Amino acid sequence: MASTQTLLLSPLLFTTCFTFLFSPAIGALCNSDDKRALLAIKAAFNNPYLLSSWVPSTGCCDWAGVLCDDSTGRVYSLYIYQDTNLTGTIPTAIASLPYLRYLMFHHLPGITGPIPSALGNLPHLDQLTISFTSVSGPVPSFLASLQSLTQLDLSFNSLSGSIPASLSLIPNLTFIDISRNHLTGQLPQALFQNASQQPAYLRLSHNNLSGEIPASYSHINFVQVDLARNKFTGDATLLFGREKPLEKVDLSRNMFQFDLSNVVFPESALYVIDLNHNMIFGSIPQQINIVHNLQIFNVSYNRLCGRIPTGGQLARFEGYDYLHNKCLCGTPLPPCN
Numbered sequence: 619m620a621s622t623q624t625l626l627l628s629p630l631l632f633t634t635c636f637t638f639l640f641s642p643a644i645g646a647l648c649n650s651d652d653k654r655a656l657l658a659i660k661a662a663f664n665n666p667y668l669l670s671s672w673v674p675s676t677g678c679c680d681w682a683g684v685l686c687d688d689s690t691g692r693v694y695s696l697y698i699y700q701d702t703n704l705t706g707t708i709p710t711a712i713a714s715l716p717y718l719r720y721l722m723f724h725h726l727p728g729i730t731g732p733i734p735s736a737l738g739n740l741p742h743l744d745q746l747t748i749s750f751t752s753v754s755g756p757v758p759s760f761l762a763s764l765q766s767l768t769q770l771d772l773s774f775n776s777l778s779g780s781i782p783a784s785l786s787l788i789p790n791l792t793f794i795d796i797s798r799n800h801l802t803g804q805l806p807q808a809l810f811q812n813a814s815q816q817p818a819y820l821r822l823s824h825n826n827l828s829g830e831i832p833a834s835y836s837h838i839n840f841v842q843v844d845l846a847r848n849k850f851t852g853d854a855t856l857l858f859g860r861e862k863p864l865e866k867v868d869l870s871r872n873m874f875q876f877d878l879s880n881v882v883f884p885e886s887a888l889y890v891i892d893l894n895h896n897m898i899f900g901s902i903p904q905q906i907n908i909v910h911n912l913q914i915f916n917v918s919y920n921r922l923c924g925r926i927p928t929g930g931q932l933a934r935f936e937g938y939d940y941l942h943n944k945c946l947c948g949t950p951l952p953p954c955n
């Protein structure tokens with residue numbers, strides 16, 4: 619054991635020893651630039667109670683919502699969430715945390731204003747979440763400078779304008795959720811094109827998006843597609859196909875118009891197909907019977923005709939899933955003539 623004098627002469631050793639003796643859970647030392655940035659963020663939010671553990675006399679790696687890399691002491695993760703009292707705009711001081719990989723502002727209804735361009739200066743950002751806030755303005759095209767991004771969640775905000783085509787320039791971006799905003803315009807042609815071999819997730823429900831699904835989307839390995847409650851039109855058959863990894867597809871409450879008879883459903887993983895409230899015609903393909911994991915199948919309020927396939931899963935679903943079509947018949951609807 620070192621003498622008291624050595625300990626006093628060596629703050630680093632002292633800190634390490636102190637840490638070891640009294641607080642074994644404490645990890646990395648706090649980088650002073652990162653600490654300064656975090657304190658600027660706290661000040662920008664008007665020193666909220668939520669961030670009361672962020673005090674200058676303590677190491678920033680122990681502050682609520684902050685994670686540091688053990689070896690470098692740099693902040694790589696910042697989660698600020700669940701506070702209805704916190705108000706302000708997203709602080710530009712975020713850009714002074716250059717090693718951030720995970721950033722989340724979640725369930726903070728008092729956050730207003732646009733997504734600041736400072737957010738484009740985070741070269742290592744892997745996952746960005748700004749959800750359940752009052753953030754407004756566009757989905758900025760400068761997000762394309764976040765070249766390491768894999769997941770973008772901007773759901774439940776007040777964003778407007780169209781989805782920037784530049785998002786397709788992010789090579790590994792495979793998860794996009796911008797549902798529950800006020801988006802308009804069409805789907806970008808090249809979205810996910812640079813990540814077309816990887817499983818993709820696209821959630822855009824509850825917006826005012828319109829137009830057709832671009833033909834280029836037939837090459838995307840969608841696992842989930844949720845386009846519900848928009849104004850999409852045209853053909854959606856390109857989302858389907860026997861070999862697709864598709865698990866959930868919700869196209870409900872749009873104006874899609876295509877012949878369902880020709881669709882071949884993926885057979886292994888698909889468990890949700892919700893097509894209610896569109897203008898889909900034709901009949902339900904018999905092949906639906908070998909989609910083994912199907913849990914939700916809703917084709918109500920379309921223009922379908924013919925017998926509901928028998929001998930498989932479809933009899934399990936309620937009449938409500940088939941209601942209001944042109945001439946669908948058979949269990950659970952009344953018999954065909």
Ligand SMILES: *[C@@H]1O[C@H](CO)[C@@H](O)[C@H](O)[C@H]1NC(C)=O
Nearest residue numbers: 666667668700701702703704
């Ligand atoms: C929000 O404000 C209320 C009333 O001032 C207070 O009781 C509550 O603890 C605050 N919540 C947080 C997370 O700061």
Ligand SMILES: *[C@@H]1O[C@H](CO)[C@@H](O)[C@H](O)[C@H]1NC(C)=O
Nearest residue numbers: 764765766767788789790791
């Ligand atoms: C994209 O992912 C691949 C494979 O994981 C990786 O090698 C590459 O560095 C990533 N690109 C960027 C820009 O992060």
Ligand SMILES: *[C@@H]1O[C@H](CO)[C@@H](O)[C@H](O)[C@H]1NC(C)=O
Nearest residue numbers: 798799800801824825826827
């Ligand atoms: C879509 O547009 C209509 C008509 O302009 C508007 O009333 C509605 O609030 C919009 N919906 C969303 C989710 O923005």
Ligand SMILES: *[C@@H]1O[C@H](CO)[C@@H](O)[C@H](O)[C@H]1NC(C)=O
Nearest residue numbers: 786787788789790811812813
């Ligand atoms: C994205 O794809 C386009 C064409 O498909 C290609 O020219 C470009 O180099 C790709 N970008 C990256 C970052 O992989």
Ligand SMILES: *[C@@H]1O[C@H](CO)[C@@H](O)[C@H](O)[C@H]1NC(C)=O
Nearest residue numbers: 894895916918919936938939
């Ligand atoms: C299918 O969709 C219709 C229309 O939205 C709805 O009324 C019905 O309850 C849905 N079926 C089920 C089982 O949820």
